[in-house]
Amino acid sequence: MGYDPKNPMVGRITDLGPPKYDKFLPPVILNNKGKWLYHEILEPGVLVHVSETGDEVYTIRVGSARLISIEHIREMCDIADKHCDGYLRFTTRNNAEFMVDAKDKVAPLLEDLKSRGNKFPVGGTGACVTNPVHTQGWVHCHTPATDASGPVKAVMDDLFEYFGSMTLPAQVRIALACCLNMCGAVHASDIAILGVHRMPPMIDHERISGVCELPLAIAACPLGAVKPAKAEVNGEEIKTVKVNAERCMFCGNCYTMCPAMPLADPDGDGIAILVGGKVSNSRSAPKFSKMVIPFLPNTPPRWPETTEVIRKILVVYAKNANKYERLGEWAERIGWEKWFEMCEIPFTDKSIDDYRLAYDTWRTTTQFKYTSHIK
Amino acid sequence: MSKHDTPLLDELESGPWPSFVTDMKRQAEKKPEVWDILGQLELSFKDKITHWKHGGIVGVFGYGGGIVGRYSDVPDKFPGVEHFHTVRINQPASKYYSTENLRALMDLWEKYGSGMTNMHGSTGDMVLLGTRTENLEPLFWDLTHDLKQDLGGSGSNLRTPSCCLGKSRCEWACYDTQETCYHLTMHYQDEIHRPAFPYKFKFKFSGCPNDCVASIARSDIAVIGTWKDDIRIDQAAVKEYVAGNYPSNAGAHAGGDWGAFDIEKEVIGLCPTGCMSMNGDELVIDNAECTRCMHCLNVMPRALRPGKEQGASICVGAKAPILDGAQFATLIVPFMKVSADNEFEELIDFIEKVWDWWMEVGKNRERVGETMQRIGLPTFINVMELDPLPQHVKEPRSNPYVFWKEEEVGGWDRDIKEFRKRNAM
Amino acid sequence: MALSKEELKEKILEKAMKAAKPQLYVKDFYKCDPETKPRAIKNAANELVKEGKMTFWSSGSTTMYAAKGRAKDEEGEGGI
Secondary structure: OOOOOOOOOOOOOOOOOOOOHHHHOOHHHHHHOOOEEEEEEEEOOEEEEEEOOOOEEEEEEEOOOOEEEHHHHHHHHHHHHHHOOOEEEEOOOOOEEEEEOOHHHHHHHHHHHHOOOOOOOEOOOOOOEOOOEEOOHHHOOOOOOOOOHHHHHHHHHHOHHHHOOOOOOOOEOEEEEOOOOOOOOHHHOOEEEEEEOOOOOOOOHHHHHHHOOHHHHHHHOOOOOEEEEEEEEOOEEEEEEEEOHHHOOOOOHHHHHOOOOOOOOOOOOEEEEEEOOEOOOOOOOOEOOEEEEEEEEOOOOOOHHHHHHHHHHHHHHHHHOOOOOOHHHHHHHHOHHHHHHHHOOOOOHHHOOOOOOHHHHOOOOOOOOOOOOOO | OOOOOOHHHHHHHOOOOOOHHHHHHHHHHHOOHHHHHHHHHHHHHHHOOOOEEEEOOOOOOOOOOOEEEEEEOOOOOOHHHOEOOEEEEOOOHHHEEEHHHHHHHHHHHHHHOOOEEEOOOOOOOEEEEOOOHHHHHHHHHHHHHOOOOOEOOOOOOEOOOEEOOHHHOOOOOOOOHHHHHHHHHHHOHHHHHOOOOOOOEOEEEEOOOOOOOOHHHHOOEEEEEEEOOOOEEOHHHHHHHHOOOOOHHHHOOOOOOOOOOOHHHHHHOOOOOOOEEEEOOEEEEOHHHOOOOOHHHHHOOOOEEOOOOEEEEEEEOOEOOOOOOOEOOEEEEEEEOOOHHHOOHHHHHHHHHHHHHHHHHOOOOOOHHHHHHHHOHHHHHHHOOOOOOHHHOOOOOOOOOOOOOHHHHOOOOOOHHHHHHHOOO | OOOOHHHHHHHHHHHHHHOOOOOEOHHHHHHHOOOOOHHHHHHHHHHHHHOOOEEEEEOOOOEEEEEOOOOOOOOOOOOO
8 A cells, every 4th residue: 555645644654764774784794893903905996894803894985976876876786786795885975885705706896897887986095086075066956156066077087097096195085065055064175166156146026025035035144235125016116125235245045045036147156166174183183175266167068177277286286295194284384375386376365364253364473485476 | 858959968978987967868768857857957057057946845744854845947948857856865874775775765766756866965865866746745655664764854953964884894983873873863853854943953973083974074063983091002013014014004005106104204203292102113102192183093003993991072063154154063072981871871961952052042044053153162061061171172262351250250249339438530 | 830732832823823924933933932941842833733734944954834825935836
């Protein structure tokens, strides 16, 4: 018996929660939970974990686009059924992991993955460019300032050699958020690609009464730039809002609460690049990513301006940072003025904070380095 | 649904990284509405703007979260995506699946949805991308009855908790992140499914300070494993590293030309507290000075392990930039035992104390980290009935304007006449 | 003395029907009974949704309440 639209409440079940995790752990994982001694990356994308029981689990990590079809997931299941006793897992960075309990099962699995074209790239371990975390963009989001899957595909095509190798000073985590809301931990990434709006919202006076609660739209603005106003629609005076464009910081919060205030624009919107963030507590404390490029245009389908500057930053980092040093740790060691000079990125007033808490970022010491910025 | 020309998207079919365009075209052969997703996305690539709009009321009956309403703003051109609501399915802890379960979920989504997914959303849910309003109730019925599974959170709810893989496959996990995540998810089903708060609220569970689920950057309560006693050292393994027999950093740098491993430079020299040294060929750690950053353990996993007295640090108040700028979570409880033996009693008490305060004083659409900023960390620590600790701050305040309370200075009532007797105008 | 649950639900529903703005945050209901804890108020409001007398409206990030039929939506077709 299935859903009965005439009696939707009869037999309804709620609040079941997720299935308990231990149902889905492969036997070698279940048997050795809490007993692992150490791990090693045998080659890019291939890890071994060794247990105090002597058991070993070999993990093959493969990248995915995150936006994937049920056909693709079924193919992953086929692989897991064939090689991994019907289990697999996903990582927080959109990779899939196939696990086997013996070394001799690794080669056939790698062989199988390789035979399936470019669908299952092996890598994403160690000192590599890890799989980007990203948001929805134009494929599903209603407030994006750029696409997500498109720029990520373009960037990863360009940096592919770094996904399947471990040649960098440390891991480089790239993330993309398609607007300033920043779904995901984009604000603490080595390289963050961020969609930005630059035009204040338009106001659709004809639609606003039908779709908006005006007090919500007014309250949504963190800078008090949205005010009550009146307008004439078809000869009648209606209540609406106005926007003080000088005060607008283009966050789009009003549009989230009121669809009659769209702010997206083909040329107003684009991409900002922020770098030097990290989440791990290893060596230095977690850091936010810092804005180094305030705007690049949206240039689908391959965003060449964005891919070019990311490669540039990555190559300079790879050449100059010390072993273990994350991008932000390197920038802090050499000083940001040096960083801009070495990466040949113009420094603009947009990289100087003028929002709340800005003072924390201003330099209040006479210690600095002479770089080409000082004429 | 007819096929649309997608010349811009077609350019994303080349290149070595997996192509979502190729994947969607493959899916469209079986589910033709995917042609309309591609068609509308192509239009966005051409127009450089989104063609989705938001729908606020859609959901399954009685739940205030789990479904995010979405409509096309060009439904005449792309009727297959006229409604395109998102369904968030609460993922199993650490995202392990049996293929049996995953196939059943895919069959469900083939029946009721677009055929496209995100594995996974940023918060951790399995995200099923795009279905019609009239499919939501039947989908939910089959999900709960046939699969015995449930939706995740959205809106002003407790968002779907998530965790790293923890003890299941990691030697560094200092508590069982999976069990903690599962237990609290089950304990707070009501808060996940029905709005409860001034705004969203997130828990994340990381087993060690490497923080693989980025809890300190994005969760209102971050539970991050740590330890209290001494790092366990296997001196024989230290010698193997020094001799170059074990790869440094578990092989993570194997592709680079970094020369021979140098323990002085790579471990002792990079220790942020300088608490390590060599005594002959033995590694010495002054554990009282250690801040448990994980660097030395990361570099020599076969030689060094976390101490045996394990628990977690609890940090509160992280959020993404919107609206006053991003915040990391602030250390509130340096060390807490996190154990299933007492059903996580201490952690649950802590969580509910935070909620009771935030629900009372938090403004609408204000994350708890912003409420903490607005009201002040001293007040928050006081409300949590904790002693103020130097560990709560990076450094003591330099600003002298302390908000003294009346009782702290022996009362504020004074007599101006008495004062004037001694001090003329 | 705090109101009984049924009394509280009545007050909440009355507020949701009469408020100048149709969509309300859960905090807007706190005033219905200052002696009841926020969590109990939230539970009472959610029960009214369960009974079909109120509906949720969600921006995706925030959720609000409205008396049935009063919430505004892009599609204006009400959902369920």
